Structure formats: structure tokens, C-alpha cells
Amino acid sequence: MTRRDAVKIWRFGLHVLRELRGPLVVAALLVLGGGAFFAATLPQSYAQGCYTAFMLMLGEPTREFPEHWADRALFFLIPVVGLGAVADSVVRLGYLIFSSKRKLEEWWIMEASTLKNHVVVCGLGRVGYRIAVDLLALGESVVGIERNRESHLAGELLDLGVPVLFGDVRLRQTLEKANLAQAKSVILATTDDLANLDGALTAREIKPEIQVVMRLFDDTLARKVAGSLKLPAISTSAVSSPAFVAAATGRAVLHAFQVDGTTFHVADLRVGRLAGQSSSQLRKAFSANVVVHVSHKGGTLEPDPARPFEAGDTLVLAAPIERLRSLEEANRG
Numbered sequence: 001m002t003r004r005d006a007v008k009i010w011r012f013g014l015h016v017l018r019e020l021r022g023p024l025v026v027a028a029l030l031v032l033g034g035g036a037f038f039a040a041t042l043p044q045s046y047a048q049g050c051y052t053a054f055m056l057m058l059g060e061p062t063r064e065f066p067e068h069w070a071d072r073a074l075f076f077l078i079p080v081v082g083l084g085a086v087a088d089s090v091v092r093l094g095y096l097i098f099s100s101k102r103k104l105e106e107w108w109i110m111e112a113s114t115l116k117n118h119v120v121v122c123g124l125g126r127v128g129y130r131i132a133v134d135l136l137a138l139g140e141s142v143v144g145i146e147r148n149r150e151s152h153l154a155g156e157l158l159d160l161g162v163p164v165l166f167g168d169v170r171l172r173q174t175l176e177k178a179n180l181a182q183a184k185s186v187i188l189a190t191t192d193d194l195a196n197l198d199g200a201l202t203a204r205e206i207k208p209e210i211q212v213v214m215r216l217f218d219d220t221l222a223r224k225v226a227g228s229l230k231l232p233a234i235s236t237s238a239v240s241s242p243a244f245v246a247a248a249t250g251r252a253v254l255h256a257f258q259v260d261g262t263t264f265h266v267a268d269l270r271v272g273r274l275a276g277q278s279s280s281q282l283r284k285a286f287s288a289n290v291v292v293h294v295s296h297k298g299g300t301l302e303p304d305p306a307r308p309f310e311a312g313d314t315l316v317l318a319a320p321i322e323r324l325r326s327l328e329e330a331n332r333g
Contacts (some may be wrong), residue, residue: 014114019092023085030057030082041071074309108163112143112179115163120145120178122169122199123190127215129153131187132162143178146168147190153250169199175206185211193218197225265321266291271313274331280305286327288319 034053039046042063052113055062056078066072075209095106112118118141121132132142144164146154154164167174169188180186188196196214203212216222258323274282279290283305293301296312310314 003191004080009311016093020089023092024091026085027082030078030085034078036076038071042066053078057086059083067184081106105165108165109177111163112165112177113181116139116144116182117141117184118143118179118182118296120175120180120183120203122185122186122188122196122227123147123215124151124157124164125189125191128187128189131189132157133160136160136162143183145178147172167285168195170195170202172202172206174290175199175203180206180210183207183210186190187213187215189215191217193221202288261293264318265324266316266318267324269315269324269328269331270316271296271309271311272331274309274327275311275313276308278306278308279303282317282327286319286323288317288323290315291318292316297331 005285015078031050031053034050034056035046035050038044038049038052042049042052044052053061058074058291059079059082061075065075119135121128121135121190122145124132124144124146128144132144132216136333138295142157142162143155144162145158146164146166147168148154149166154166158164163178164172165177168178169175169190175186180203186200188199190196190199193216196216200212200214202211214222214225216225222305255309279293282288282290284316290303292315293303293307293309294314296314301307319327
């Protein structure tokens with residue numbers, strides 16, 4: 001058993017105790033309080049009084065019916081209240097087991113309550129689903145939130161063992177069910193910009209220091225949110241447009257990312273007229289960084305600032321799009 005499994009079992013036990021805290025408190029009061037009363041009114045010690053009260057609670061009296069009216073009242077009261085507390089505990093525990101077998105939402109709420117330093121992904125469409133799967137691949141714990149109960153992608157995450165809760169991300173109670181107070185970050189990836197923004201602000205109300213990342217379609221809104229509210233906002237159009245441009249122009253743009261408001265593109269380039277140049281020269285002339293150098297003879301080479309490129313080599317570069325364009329022109333001659 002790994003440490004993570006042990007911690008999960010421990011937190012599951014704590015969750016069960018929280019679920020049964022009401023009946024357990026009632027039972028404890030009956031046993032301890034009844035024991036003290038019986039010790040004062042009957043010829044027995046406190047320990048014997050507690051045992052008498054405990055057996056009465058189970059409907060199995062160990063003493064004959066007492067003479068004092070107060071003792072008689074407790075002989076009637078303790079079994080009724082005690083059996084009620086026991087029955088309530090059995091029903092709660094049975095429903096918890098039933099929920100685990102049928103994988104009902106109550107079970108996933110319990111699963112979420114046992115997590116800590118997890119990531120809450122809101123909106124389990126194609127983007128949210130991919131985010132959740134990639135986080136799992138990195139070894140992160142994930143809790144999903146989806147509004148559409150018929151979402152097949154949410155069902156796929158459930159099959160992977162990811163707790164998925166159904167509700168509106170704008171509601172505080174939905175985020176609290178995902179145990180957001182113990183999460184390290186929340187990603188809002190629904191298709192509704194306002195819902196993402198509302199959910200982000202609600203998340204910060206619950207946990208002011210939590211890392212919040214939003215998906216926004218409106219570029220203007222994304223810039224204002226990132227600048228004014230200090231909430232990282234990723235514009236879907238800004239991220240996806242490089243792929244469309246690359247496909248239309250024949251370029252091989254592999255990825256795009258932003259650093260301090262500047263968009264960098266990762267693209268590959270087959271060396272032509274740039275043969276003889278080195279990565280340090282490309283960095284100085286074009287502000288382009290060589291990430292991977294693949295030799296035309298076969299094999300991947302470690303990027304060496306001084307090693308000259310040969311014709312036919314393939315370079316994977318990271319640079320702003322205008323720098324890549326200049327570099328492509330220089331490579332074509």
C-alpha cells in the first residue's frame with residue numbers, strides 16, 4: 001500500500017465519522033450521561049452504569065426493572081432514542097456503501113472530500129476533458145464539474161475514477177462540493193465566458209490564494225481580466241488561431257504559448273540556406289531559440305550554441321511569429 005492510498009483510506013474514515021457524527025454524539029451522551037445517572041441512583045459504579053445504559057440502548061437490559069421513577073423513565077427512554085441512533089447510523093452507512101457500488105454522485109462528493117492539493121476542472125467538454133486527462137497523466141488529482149448530466153465525456157472521466165459533480169460552476173455550493181477549499185488550483189473551461197468569470201470570482205471568495213485559470217473566447221475580456229483582476233485568462237481564439245494560420249500557409253506550427261503578453265510559437269524548420277549557422281547565431285539574429293536539433297543523418301542532437309547546422313537538418317524553434325517569418329525568409333534565400 002502506497003502512502004497516497006493510506007492517506008485516502010484515512011480521509012475516507014474521517015468522512016464516514018463526519019457522516020455519522022450525529023448518531024455517534026447521541027449514543028455517547030446516552031451511555032456517558034445515563035451511566036452517571038445510574039451510578040448516582042443505583043448501587044453500582046460509574047463503569048457499571050455506563051454498561052447498563054449501553055445495553056439498554058441496544059434493547060438488552062442487564063438489570064431488573066428499577067423501583068425509582070426516574071430510573072424507570074430512562075429504562076424506557078434510552079432504548080427508544082438509542083435504537084433510533086443505531087438505525088440512523090446503519091441507514092447512513094448502508095446508503096454510503098450503496099452509493100459506492102452504484103457510483104452515485106454522493107459517492108463522488110465523498111471522494112472529492114478526501115482529496116487535497118487537487119485541481120478542479122470546470123466544464124467537461126472536449127477542452128475540459130483533454131485538460132483533465134493531461135493532468136491525470138502528470139499524476140495530479142482531479143475533480144470535474146459539468147453542468148450537462150448527459151455529457152458522454154463526463155462519463156468517460158467517471159470510468160477513469162475521476163470524481164465528477166454536476167452543477168453550475170457559478171454557485172458556491174457546487175465548488176464547495178468539489179472541496180475547492182483544499183484544492184491548489186481551479187480551471188474554468190466552460191463555453192460561457194461569463195460563467196467562467198463568475199466561477200473564478202466565486203472560487204477566490206472561497207479560497208483567496210487559489211490559482212485560477214480561465215478559458216475565454218473574448219480577447220478583449222481576456223486582456224482586461226488578466227490585467228485588472230490578476231486572473232490568468234487564456235483566449236481560445238488566440239491559442240487556436242496559429243494552428244489555422246499554419247495549416248493555411250503550409251507552416252508546421254506545433255504549439256503556441258504566451259509569456260508576459262508575448263505569444264511564442266513552436267515550429268519546425270528544415271535547414272536550407274541557414275546551413276553553417278549555429279543556435280547562438282539564430283538567437284542573436286532572430287531572437288529564436290532552438291529547442292530540438294534533429295540531424296539529417298538520423299538522431300536527435302543536444303542543442304549546442306556553437307555547433308553549425310547542416311543542410312537537411314530539422315530544427316524545432318520557439319519564437320514570436322514575426323521572427324519565425326524572418327527566419328523562414330532567410331532560410332529560403
